[in-house]
Amino acid sequence: GAGDIHGEVVVLGSGPGGYTAAFRAADLGKKVVLVEKDATLGGVCLNVGCIPSKALLHAAKVITEAGEMADHGITFAKPKVDIKKLEGWKASVVKQLTGGLSGLAKGRKVQIVNGYGRFTGPNMIAVEKDGKVTKVSFDQCIIAAGSEPVTLPFIPHDDPRVIDSTGALELDGIPKRLLVLGGGIIGLEMACVYDALGSKITVVELMDQIIPGADKDIVKPLHKRIEGRYEKILLKTRVTAVEAQKGGLKVTFEDEKGGTITDTFDKVLVAVGRRPNGKLIDAEKAGVAVDERGFIAVDSQQRTGQRHIFAIGDVVGQPMLAHKAVHEGKVAAEAAAGQNRHFDARVIPSVAYTDPEVAWVGLTEAQAKERGIKVGKGSFPWAASGRSLSLGRSEGMTKVLFDETDDRVIGAGIVGPNAGDLIAEVALAIEMGADAVDLGHTIHPHPTLSETVNFAAEMFEGTITDLI
Ligand code: FAD
Numbered sequence: 392g393a394g395d396i397h398g399e400v401v402v403l404g405s406g407p408g409g410y411t412a413a414f415r416a417a418d419l420g421k422k423v424v425l426v427e428k429d430a431t432l433g434g435v436c437l438n439v440g441c442i443p444s445k446a447l448l449h450a451a452k453v454i455t456e457a458g459e460m461a462d463h464g465i466t467f468a469k470p471k472v473d474i475k476k477l478e479g480w481k482a483s484v485v486k487q488l489t490g491g492l493s494g495l496a497k498g499r500k501v502q503i504v505n506g507y508g509r510f511t512g513p514n515m516i517a518v519e520k521d522g523k524v525t526k527v528s529f530d531q532c533i534i535a536a537g538s539e540p541v542t543l544p545f546i547p548h549d550d551p552r553v554i555d556s557t558g559a560l561e562l563d564g565i566p567k568r569l570l571v572l573g574g575g576i577i578g579l580e581m582a583c584v585y586d587a588l589g590s591k592i593t594v595v596e597l598m599d600q601i602i603p604g605a606d607k608d609i610v611k612p613l614h615k616r617i618e619g620r621y622e623k624i625l626l627k628t629r630v631t632a633v634e635a636q637k638g639g640l641k642v643t644f645e646d647e648k649g650g651t652i653t654d655t656f657d658k659v660l661v662a663v664g665r666r667p668n669g670k671l672i673d674a675e676k677a678g679v680a681v682d683e684r685g686f687i688a689v690d691s692q693q694r695t696g697q698r699h700i701f702a703i704g705d706v707v708g709q710p711m712l713a714h715k716a717v718h719e720g721k722v723a724a725e726a727a728a729g730q731n732r733h734f735d736a737r738v739i740p741s742v743a744y745t746d747p748e749v750a751w752v753g754l755t756e757a758q759a760k761e762r763g764i765k766v767g768k769g770s771f772p773w774a775a776s777g778r779s780l781s782l783g784r785s786e787g788m789t790k791v792l793f794d795e796t797d798d799r800v801i802g803a804g805i806v807g808p809n810a811g812d813l814i815a816e817v818a819l820a821i822e823m824g825a826d827a828v829d830l831g832h833t834i835h836p837h838p839t840l841s842e843t844v845n846f847a848a849e850m851f852e853g854t855i856t857d858l859i
Protein backbone atom coordinates (compact mmCIF):
# COMPACT_ATOMS: atom_id res chain seq x y z
CA GLY A 392 0.00 0.00 0.00
CA ALA A 393 0.95 3.64 -0.21
CA GLY A 394 2.65 5.25 2.73
CA ASP A 395 2.33 8.81 3.99
CA ILE A 396 5.90 9.18 2.81
CA HIS A 397 7.74 7.13 0.20
CA GLY A 398 11.46 6.57 -0.12
CA GLU A 399 13.22 4.73 -2.89
CA VAL A 400 15.67 3.88 -0.15
CA VAL A 401 14.58 4.07 3.49
CA VAL A 402 17.31 3.82 6.12
CA LEU A 403 16.31 2.76 9.65
CA GLY A 404 18.73 4.30 12.16
CA SER A 405 21.12 7.26 11.74
CA GLY A 406 24.35 6.00 13.34
CA PRO A 407 27.61 5.86 11.37
CA GLY A 408 26.22 3.00 9.28
CA GLY A 409 22.85 4.62 8.65
CA TYR A 410 23.93 8.16 7.83
CA THR A 411 26.71 6.90 5.56
CA ALA A 412 24.28 4.64 3.68
CA ALA A 413 21.69 7.42 3.42
CA PHE A 414 24.19 9.99 2.12
CA ARG A 415 25.78 7.57 -0.35
CA ALA A 416 22.40 6.44 -1.72
CA ALA A 417 21.34 10.09 -2.11
CA ASP A 418 24.60 10.92 -3.90
CA LEU A 419 23.81 8.07 -6.29
CA GLY A 420 20.50 9.69 -7.14
CA LYS A 421 18.08 7.87 -4.86
CA LYS A 422 15.24 9.55 -2.99
CA VAL A 423 16.22 8.74 0.58
CA VAL A 424 14.29 8.78 3.85
CA LEU A 425 16.21 8.41 7.12
CA VAL A 426 14.25 7.24 10.18
CA GLU A 427 15.71 8.06 13.62
CA LYS A 428 14.08 7.80 17.05
CA ASP A 429 16.46 10.20 18.80
CA ALA A 430 16.39 13.98 18.51
CA THR A 431 19.86 14.15 16.93
CA LEU A 432 21.50 12.20 14.13
CA GLY A 433 24.71 10.24 14.59
CA GLY A 434 23.64 7.23 16.62
CA VAL A 435 25.66 5.77 19.46
CA CYS A 436 29.02 6.75 17.97
CA LEU A 437 28.49 10.50 17.82
CA ASN A 438 26.09 10.95 20.74
CA VAL A 439 27.15 8.45 23.41
CA GLY A 440 30.10 6.49 22.01
CA CYS A 441 33.28 7.11 20.04
CA ILE A 442 33.24 10.90 20.04
CA PRO A 443 32.29 11.95 23.59
CA SER A 444 34.57 9.24 24.99
CA LYS A 445 37.50 10.55 22.95
CA ALA A 446 36.87 14.12 24.11
CA LEU A 447 37.00 12.97 27.73
CA LEU A 448 40.04 10.77 27.04
CA HIS A 449 41.81 13.83 25.71
CA ALA A 450 41.09 15.67 28.97
CA ALA A 451 42.34 12.60 30.87
CA LYS A 452 45.54 12.55 28.83
CA VAL A 453 46.30 16.20 29.54
CA ILE A 454 45.76 15.70 33.29
CA THR A 455 47.91 12.57 33.40
CA GLU A 456 50.73 13.95 31.27
CA ALA A 457 50.84 17.18 33.26
CA GLY A 458 51.16 15.10 36.44
CA GLU A 459 53.92 12.93 35.01
CA MET A 460 55.96 15.94 33.87
CA ALA A 461 56.98 16.28 37.53
CA ASP A 462 59.46 13.47 36.83
CA HIS A 463 61.02 15.64 34.12
CA GLY A 464 61.29 18.81 36.14
CA ILE A 465 58.03 20.57 35.47
CA THR A 466 55.42 20.72 38.16
CA PHE A 467 51.88 21.97 37.76
CA ALA A 468 49.38 22.66 40.50
CA LYS A 469 46.89 19.88 41.25
CA PRO A 470 44.24 20.14 38.50
CA LYS A 471 40.93 21.69 39.42
CA VAL A 472 38.18 19.93 37.53
CA ASP A 473 35.09 21.97 36.75
CA ILE A 474 32.98 18.97 35.87
CA LYS A 475 30.07 21.02 34.49
CA LYS A 476 32.38 22.89 32.14
CA LEU A 477 34.11 19.70 31.03
CA GLU A 478 30.72 18.10 30.43
CA GLY A 479 29.69 21.19 28.47
CA TRP A 480 32.79 21.07 26.28
CA LYS A 481 32.18 17.39 25.53
CA ALA A 482 28.55 18.16 24.69
CA SER A 483 29.64 20.98 22.37
CA VAL A 484 31.93 18.64 20.43
CA VAL A 485 29.03 16.21 20.01
CA LYS A 486 26.64 18.99 19.04
CA GLN A 487 28.98 20.36 16.39
CA LEU A 488 29.19 16.94 14.74
CA THR A 489 25.51 15.94 14.99
CA GLY A 490 24.49 19.41 13.79
CA GLY A 491 26.92 19.01 10.90
CA LEU A 492 25.16 15.78 9.94
CA SER A 493 21.79 17.55 9.80
CA GLY A 494 23.30 20.06 7.39
CA LEU A 495 24.77 17.30 5.23
CA ALA A 496 21.37 15.53 5.15
CA LYS A 497 19.62 18.74 4.09
CA GLY A 498 22.19 19.41 1.40
CA ARG A 499 21.43 16.01 -0.10
CA LYS A 500 17.66 16.31 0.33
CA VAL A 501 17.62 13.28 2.61
CA GLN A 502 14.27 13.44 4.40
CA ILE A 503 14.54 12.82 8.15
CA VAL A 504 11.56 11.19 9.86
CA ASN A 505 11.86 11.42 13.62
CA GLY A 506 10.27 8.55 15.56
CA TYR A 507 10.50 4.85 16.40
CA GLY A 508 10.30 2.63 13.32
CA ARG A 509 8.89 -0.89 13.08
CA PHE A 510 8.23 -2.98 9.98
CA THR A 511 4.58 -3.62 9.20
CA GLY A 512 5.21 -5.44 5.92
CA PRO A 513 7.88 -6.18 3.30
CA ASN A 514 7.70 -2.61 1.94
CA MET A 515 6.50 -0.56 4.90
CA ILE A 516 7.76 0.88 8.17
CA ALA A 517 5.44 2.54 10.69
CA VAL A 518 7.21 5.38 12.50
CA GLU A 519 5.75 6.31 15.86
CA LYS A 520 6.32 9.62 17.57
CA ASP A 521 4.28 10.78 20.59
CA GLY A 522 1.49 8.37 19.71
CA LYS A 523 1.28 9.59 16.11
CA VAL A 524 2.13 7.09 13.36
CA THR A 525 3.65 7.96 9.99
CA LYS A 526 3.64 5.21 7.37
CA VAL A 527 6.87 5.16 5.37
CA SER A 528 6.85 2.93 2.30
CA PHE A 529 10.01 1.87 0.48
CA ASP A 530 11.36 0.14 -2.59
CA GLN A 531 14.52 -0.79 -0.74
CA CYS A 532 15.41 -0.54 2.95
CA ILE A 533 18.69 -0.49 4.87
CA ILE A 534 18.44 -1.56 8.51
CA ALA A 535 21.03 0.25 10.65
CA ALA A 536 19.38 -0.06 14.06
CA GLY A 537 22.62 -0.53 15.99
CA SER A 538 22.99 -1.92 19.48
CA GLU A 539 22.55 -1.10 23.15
CA PRO A 540 24.44 -1.99 26.35
CA VAL A 541 23.86 -5.47 27.78
CA THR A 542 22.19 -5.47 31.19
CA LEU A 543 22.59 -8.24 33.77
CA PRO A 544 19.70 -9.78 35.69
CA PHE A 545 21.39 -9.73 39.10
CA ILE A 546 22.27 -6.03 38.96
CA PRO A 547 19.87 -3.27 40.11
CA HIS A 548 20.06 -1.26 36.88
CA ASP A 549 17.37 1.12 38.16
CA ASP A 550 19.71 2.38 40.91
CA PRO A 551 21.31 5.65 39.70
CA ARG A 552 24.68 4.49 41.06
CA VAL A 553 24.67 1.63 38.52
CA ILE A 554 25.66 3.13 35.19
CA ASP A 555 26.33 2.00 31.64
CA SER A 556 28.68 3.70 29.17
CA THR A 557 26.06 6.38 28.45
CA GLY A 558 25.79 7.17 32.16
CA ALA A 559 29.57 7.19 32.52
CA LEU A 560 29.87 9.73 29.69
CA GLU A 561 27.35 12.01 31.39
CA LEU A 562 29.92 12.96 34.05
CA ASP A 563 27.47 13.20 36.90
CA GLY A 564 30.11 13.73 39.58
CA ILE A 565 33.32 11.83 40.27
CA PRO A 566 32.77 8.68 42.34
CA LYS A 567 35.37 8.01 45.06
CA ARG A 568 35.49 4.30 44.27
CA LEU A 569 34.33 3.05 40.90
CA LEU A 570 33.97 -0.59 39.90
CA VAL A 571 34.29 -1.19 36.17
CA LEU A 572 32.52 -4.44 35.45
CA GLY A 573 34.07 -5.77 32.25
CA GLY A 574 37.68 -5.36 31.12
CA GLY A 575 36.90 -4.72 27.44
CA ILE A 576 37.61 -1.64 25.36
CA ILE A 577 34.64 0.47 26.51
CA GLY A 578 35.11 -0.30 30.23
CA LEU A 579 38.85 0.38 30.13
CA GLU A 580 38.44 3.67 28.24
CA MET A 581 36.00 4.94 30.84
CA ALA A 582 38.27 3.64 33.62
CA CYS A 583 41.06 5.74 32.09
CA VAL A 584 38.86 8.85 32.19
CA TYR A 585 37.69 8.42 35.79
CA ASP A 586 41.19 7.49 36.99
CA ALA A 587 42.50 10.80 35.64
CA LEU A 588 39.57 12.65 37.21
CA GLY A 589 40.48 11.18 40.59
CA SER A 590 38.35 8.07 41.13
CA LYS A 591 39.86 4.94 42.64
CA ILE A 592 39.26 2.23 40.06
CA THR A 593 38.70 -1.51 40.31
CA VAL A 594 38.33 -3.48 37.09
CA VAL A 595 36.81 -6.96 37.12
CA GLU A 596 37.06 -9.30 34.13
CA LEU A 597 35.81 -12.86 33.70
CA MET A 598 38.54 -13.93 31.28
CA ASP A 599 42.25 -14.36 32.04
CA GLN A 600 43.29 -11.01 30.52
CA ILE A 601 41.92 -7.52 29.96
CA ILE A 602 40.77 -6.87 26.37
CA PRO A 603 40.18 -10.59 25.81
CA GLY A 604 40.70 -11.34 22.13
CA ALA A 605 43.70 -9.06 21.72
CA ASP A 606 47.24 -10.46 21.65
CA LYS A 607 48.59 -10.99 25.19
CA ASP A 608 51.91 -9.32 24.34
CA ILE A 609 50.34 -6.02 23.40
CA VAL A 610 47.90 -6.04 26.31
CA LYS A 611 50.66 -6.56 28.87
CA PRO A 612 52.08 -2.99 28.85
CA LEU A 613 48.58 -1.55 29.36
CA HIS A 614 47.92 -4.02 32.17
CA LYS A 615 51.20 -3.15 33.84
CA ARG A 616 50.59 0.58 33.69
CA ILE A 617 47.02 0.53 34.99
CA GLU A 618 47.92 -2.01 37.65
CA GLY A 619 50.18 0.66 39.09
CA ARG A 620 47.48 3.34 38.98
CA TYR A 621 44.25 1.48 39.84
CA GLU A 622 43.23 -0.10 43.13
CA LYS A 623 42.76 -3.56 41.68
CA ILE A 624 42.44 -5.52 38.47
CA LEU A 625 40.60 -8.76 39.11
CA LEU A 626 40.93 -11.36 36.35
CA LYS A 627 39.13 -14.72 36.08
CA THR A 628 36.62 -13.24 38.47
CA ARG A 629 32.85 -13.17 38.20
CA VAL A 630 30.51 -10.67 39.82
CA THR A 631 27.62 -12.69 41.23
CA ALA A 632 25.64 -10.02 43.05
CA VAL A 633 25.29 -6.27 43.33
CA GLU A 634 23.23 -5.08 46.26
CA ALA A 635 22.05 -1.49 46.56
CA GLN A 636 22.75 -0.29 50.09
CA LYS A 637 22.51 3.13 51.65
CA GLY A 638 26.27 3.63 51.87
CA GLY A 639 27.10 2.19 48.44
CA LEU A 640 26.79 -0.77 46.13
CA LYS A 641 27.82 -4.02 47.79
CA VAL A 642 29.38 -6.29 45.18
CA THR A 643 30.10 -10.00 45.52
CA PHE A 644 33.03 -11.38 43.51
CA GLU A 645 33.66 -15.06 42.86
CA ASP A 646 37.08 -16.27 41.74
CA GLU A 647 37.65 -19.31 39.52
CA LYS A 648 37.95 -21.63 42.52
CA GLY A 649 34.58 -20.50 43.85
CA GLY A 650 35.97 -18.33 46.64
CA THR A 651 33.96 -15.16 47.24
CA ILE A 652 34.75 -11.70 48.57
CA THR A 653 32.61 -8.59 48.86
CA ASP A 654 33.46 -4.93 48.53
CA THR A 655 31.45 -1.71 48.42
CA PHE A 656 31.67 0.92 45.67
CA ASP A 657 30.16 4.35 45.09
CA LYS A 658 29.33 3.51 41.49
CA VAL A 659 29.38 0.44 39.27
CA LEU A 660 29.92 0.84 35.53
CA VAL A 661 28.49 -2.18 33.71
CA ALA A 662 30.45 -2.62 30.48
CA VAL A 663 29.95 -6.27 29.61
CA GLY A 664 29.18 -5.88 25.95
CA ARG A 665 26.50 -4.65 23.59
CA ARG A 666 23.40 -6.35 22.28
CA PRO A 667 22.08 -5.79 18.73
CA ASN A 668 18.68 -4.11 18.33
CA GLY A 669 17.44 -6.61 15.70
CA LYS A 670 14.62 -7.95 17.86
CA LEU A 671 13.07 -4.54 18.46
CA ILE A 672 11.94 -3.63 14.93
CA ASP A 673 9.36 -6.34 14.02
CA ALA A 674 11.70 -7.52 11.25
CA GLU A 675 9.68 -10.75 10.90
CA LYS A 676 6.80 -8.71 9.44
CA ALA A 677 9.09 -7.89 6.53
CA GLY A 678 10.23 -11.50 6.30
CA VAL A 679 13.73 -10.65 7.61
CA ALA A 680 15.25 -13.33 9.86
CA VAL A 681 16.74 -12.27 13.19
CA ASP A 682 18.71 -14.78 15.26
CA GLU A 683 18.06 -15.42 18.96
CA ARG A 684 20.68 -12.85 19.99
CA GLY A 685 19.18 -10.14 17.78
CA PHE A 686 21.66 -10.22 14.89
CA ILE A 687 20.50 -10.09 11.25
CA ALA A 688 22.39 -12.32 8.80
CA VAL A 689 23.50 -10.72 5.51
CA ASP A 690 25.37 -11.71 2.35
CA SER A 691 28.44 -9.98 0.93
CA GLN A 692 26.27 -7.14 -0.44
CA GLN A 693 24.70 -6.66 3.02
CA ARG A 694 21.41 -8.11 1.74
CA THR A 695 19.16 -9.97 4.18
CA GLY A 696 17.09 -12.96 3.03
CA GLN A 697 14.80 -10.34 1.47
CA ARG A 698 16.89 -9.05 -1.44
CA HIS A 699 15.51 -5.51 -1.25
CA ILE A 700 16.25 -5.19 2.48
CA PHE A 701 19.84 -4.69 3.59
CA ALA A 702 21.36 -4.56 7.09
CA ILE A 703 24.62 -2.95 8.28
CA GLY A 704 26.62 -2.06 11.36
CA ASP A 705 26.31 -3.38 14.91
CA VAL A 706 23.01 -5.13 14.08
CA VAL A 707 24.74 -7.57 11.68
CA GLY A 708 27.55 -8.71 13.96
CA GLN A 709 31.04 -8.30 15.34
CA PRO A 710 33.19 -6.35 15.46
CA MET A 711 30.78 -3.66 16.64
CA LEU A 712 32.83 -0.72 15.41
CA ALA A 713 31.94 2.54 13.68
CA HIS A 714 34.39 2.16 10.79
CA LYS A 715 32.95 -1.28 10.02
CA ALA A 716 29.42 0.20 10.02
CA VAL A 717 30.51 3.03 7.70
CA HIS A 718 32.13 0.62 5.24
CA GLU A 719 29.07 -1.64 5.22
CA GLY A 720 26.85 1.42 4.77
CA LYS A 721 28.65 2.28 1.54
CA VAL A 722 28.48 -1.31 0.30
CA ALA A 723 24.71 -1.49 0.96
CA ALA A 724 23.95 1.91 -0.61
CA GLU A 725 25.97 1.15 -3.74
CA ALA A 726 24.41 -2.31 -4.09
CA ALA A 727 20.96 -0.75 -3.61
CA ALA A 728 21.79 1.70 -6.41
CA GLY A 729 22.53 -1.24 -8.69
CA GLN A 730 26.31 -1.32 -8.45
CA ASN A 731 28.18 -4.60 -8.24
CA ARG A 732 29.66 -3.75 -4.84
CA HIS A 733 30.53 -6.38 -2.22
CA PHE A 734 32.07 -6.34 1.23
CA ASP A 735 35.57 -7.60 0.46
CA ALA A 736 37.71 -5.89 3.08
CA ARG A 737 40.39 -8.27 4.34
CA VAL A 738 40.77 -6.72 7.76
CA ILE A 739 39.05 -4.41 10.23
CA PRO A 740 41.37 -2.70 12.74
CA SER A 741 40.44 -2.48 16.43
CA VAL A 742 41.64 0.16 18.87
CA ALA A 743 41.36 0.69 22.60
CA TYR A 744 41.99 4.41 23.18
CA THR A 745 43.32 3.71 26.64
CA ASP A 746 46.63 4.99 28.01
CA PRO A 747 48.65 3.45 26.42
CA GLU A 748 46.53 2.77 23.34
CA VAL A 749 46.22 -0.83 22.19
CA ALA A 750 45.58 -1.47 18.49
CA TRP A 751 45.52 -4.55 16.35
CA VAL A 752 44.62 -5.67 12.87
CA GLY A 753 44.47 -8.94 10.97
CA LEU A 754 45.48 -12.20 12.62
CA THR A 755 46.96 -12.54 16.09
CA GLU A 756 49.83 -14.98 16.58
CA ALA A 757 47.47 -17.48 18.20
CA GLN A 758 44.92 -17.23 15.36
CA ALA A 759 47.62 -17.63 12.69
CA LYS A 760 48.95 -20.74 14.42
CA GLU A 761 45.43 -22.18 14.70
CA ARG A 762 45.10 -21.78 10.93
CA GLY A 763 48.32 -23.67 10.36
CA ILE A 764 50.16 -20.60 9.03
CA LYS A 765 53.93 -20.59 9.51
CA VAL A 766 54.11 -17.29 11.37
CA GLY A 767 57.12 -15.07 11.48
CA LYS A 768 57.24 -11.92 13.55
CA GLY A 769 59.14 -8.73 13.97
CA SER A 770 58.77 -7.05 17.36
CA PHE A 771 60.16 -3.62 18.01
CA PRO A 772 60.31 -2.35 21.59
CA TRP A 773 59.58 1.35 21.90
CA ALA A 774 62.26 1.64 24.57
CA ALA A 775 64.51 1.86 21.50
CA SER A 776 62.43 4.54 19.78
CA GLY A 777 63.84 8.03 20.13
CA ARG A 778 60.43 9.56 19.63
CA SER A 779 58.80 7.41 22.27
CA LEU A 780 61.49 8.22 24.83
CA SER A 781 61.09 11.91 23.97
CA LEU A 782 57.45 11.55 25.00
CA GLY A 783 58.61 10.22 28.34
CA ARG A 784 57.24 6.77 27.52
CA SER A 785 59.06 3.52 26.94
CA GLU A 786 56.55 0.72 27.44
CA GLY A 787 55.22 0.53 23.87
CA MET A 788 55.73 -2.23 21.36
CA THR A 789 55.07 -2.81 17.68
CA LYS A 790 54.66 -6.41 16.63
CA VAL A 791 54.11 -7.24 12.97
CA LEU A 792 53.28 -10.77 11.84
CA PHE A 793 54.25 -12.29 8.50
CA ASP A 794 53.48 -15.47 6.62
CA GLU A 795 56.91 -17.16 6.44
CA THR A 796 56.10 -18.72 3.07
CA ASP A 797 55.88 -15.41 1.17
CA ASP A 798 56.79 -12.80 3.83
CA ARG A 799 53.42 -11.10 3.41
CA VAL A 800 52.03 -9.08 6.31
CA ILE A 801 49.14 -10.94 7.99
CA GLY A 802 48.60 -8.98 11.18
CA ALA A 803 49.96 -6.57 13.72
CA GLY A 804 49.54 -5.45 17.28
CA ILE A 805 50.73 -2.09 18.54
CA VAL A 806 50.68 -0.74 22.08
CA GLY A 807 51.78 2.75 23.06
CA PRO A 808 50.69 6.36 22.71
CA ASN A 809 48.92 6.88 19.34
CA ALA A 810 48.93 3.15 18.49
CA GLY A 811 45.45 3.66 17.02
CA ASP A 812 46.81 6.02 14.37
CA LEU A 813 49.77 3.77 13.60
CA ILE A 814 47.74 0.62 12.95
CA ALA A 815 46.23 2.14 9.77
CA GLU A 816 49.51 1.66 7.91
CA VAL A 817 49.48 -2.07 8.60
CA ALA A 818 45.81 -2.30 7.58
CA LEU A 819 46.78 -0.76 4.23
CA ALA A 820 49.76 -3.10 3.95
CA ILE A 821 47.51 -6.14 4.42
CA GLU A 822 44.89 -4.84 1.96
CA MET A 823 47.60 -4.31 -0.65
CA GLY A 824 49.32 -7.63 -0.04
CA ALA A 825 52.52 -5.90 1.08
CA ASP A 826 55.43 -7.94 2.38
CA ALA A 827 58.22 -7.33 4.87
CA VAL A 828 60.47 -5.65 2.30
CA ASP A 829 57.68 -3.23 1.35
CA LEU A 830 57.38 -2.12 4.98
CA GLY A 831 61.11 -2.26 5.60
CA HIS A 832 62.13 -0.33 2.47
CA THR A 833 59.50 2.39 2.73
CA ILE A 834 61.18 5.50 4.10
CA HIS A 835 59.37 6.58 7.24
CA PRO A 836 59.81 10.07 8.70
CA HIS A 837 62.22 10.35 11.60
CA PRO A 838 61.72 10.65 14.47
CA THR A 839 58.16 9.34 14.56
CA LEU A 840 56.34 6.48 16.20
CA SER A 841 55.47 5.33 12.66
CA GLU A 842 59.08 4.23 12.27
CA THR A 843 58.37 1.40 14.71
CA VAL A 844 56.36 -0.36 11.96
CA ASN A 845 59.31 0.01 9.61
CA PHE A 846 61.72 -1.23 12.32
CA ALA A 847 59.50 -4.22 13.17
CA ALA A 848 59.62 -5.30 9.52
CA GLU A 849 63.40 -4.87 9.55
CA MET A 850 63.62 -6.93 12.73
CA PHE A 851 61.81 -9.73 10.89
CA GLU A 852 64.10 -9.35 7.88
CA GLY A 853 67.20 -9.18 10.05
CA THR A 854 68.24 -5.97 8.30
CA ILE A 855 67.95 -3.52 11.19
CA THR A 856 71.18 -1.64 11.84
CA ASP A 857 70.67 0.71 14.70
CA LEU A 858 67.99 1.45 17.20
CA ILE A 859 67.32 5.12 17.44
P1 FAD B 1 24.28 2.98 16.15
O1 FAD B 1 25.39 3.93 16.19
O2 FAD B 1 23.97 2.13 17.28
O3 FAD B 1 23.02 3.74 15.61
C1 FAD B 1 21.78 3.17 15.53
C2 FAD B 1 20.77 4.28 15.44
O4 FAD B 1 19.51 3.72 15.15
C3 FAD B 1 20.60 5.04 16.74
O5 FAD B 1 20.63 6.42 16.48
C4 FAD B 1 19.22 4.62 17.23
O6 FAD B 1 18.56 5.64 17.96
C5 FAD B 1 18.52 4.32 15.94
N1 FAD B 1 17.45 3.35 16.05
C6 FAD B 1 17.54 2.06 16.51
N2 FAD B 1 16.36 1.45 16.41
C7 FAD B 1 15.51 2.35 15.88
C8 FAD B 1 14.14 2.30 15.53
N3 FAD B 1 13.44 1.17 15.70
N4 FAD B 1 13.57 3.40 15.01
C9 FAD B 1 14.28 4.54 14.82
N5 FAD B 1 15.59 4.64 15.12
C10 FAD B 1 16.18 3.55 15.65
N6 FAD B 1 33.47 2.33 17.73
C11 FAD B 1 34.60 2.70 17.11
O7 FAD B 1 34.81 2.32 15.96
N7 FAD B 1 35.53 3.50 17.73
C12 FAD B 1 35.35 3.95 18.99
O8 FAD B 1 36.20 4.67 19.51
C13 FAD B 1 34.17 3.57 19.68
N8 FAD B 1 33.94 4.01 20.94
C14 FAD B 1 32.78 3.66 21.56
C15 FAD B 1 32.57 4.11 22.85
C16 FAD B 1 31.41 3.80 23.53
C17 FAD B 1 31.18 4.31 24.92
C18 FAD B 1 30.42 3.00 22.86
C19 FAD B 1 29.14 2.65 23.55
C20 FAD B 1 30.63 2.54 21.59
C21 FAD B 1 31.81 2.86 20.93
N9 FAD B 1 32.07 2.39 19.62
C22 FAD B 1 33.23 2.75 19.00
C23 FAD B 1 31.11 1.56 18.89
C24 FAD B 1 30.30 2.39 17.89
O9 FAD B 1 29.64 3.40 18.60
C25 FAD B 1 29.31 1.51 17.15
O10 FAD B 1 29.97 0.42 16.54
C26 FAD B 1 28.58 2.29 16.07
O11 FAD B 1 27.89 3.38 16.62
C27 FAD B 1 27.61 1.39 15.31
O12 FAD B 1 26.98 2.12 14.33
P2 FAD B 1 25.56 1.68 13.76
O13 FAD B 1 25.30 2.60 12.62
O14 FAD B 1 25.54 0.23 13.50
O15 FAD B 1 24.51 1.90 14.92
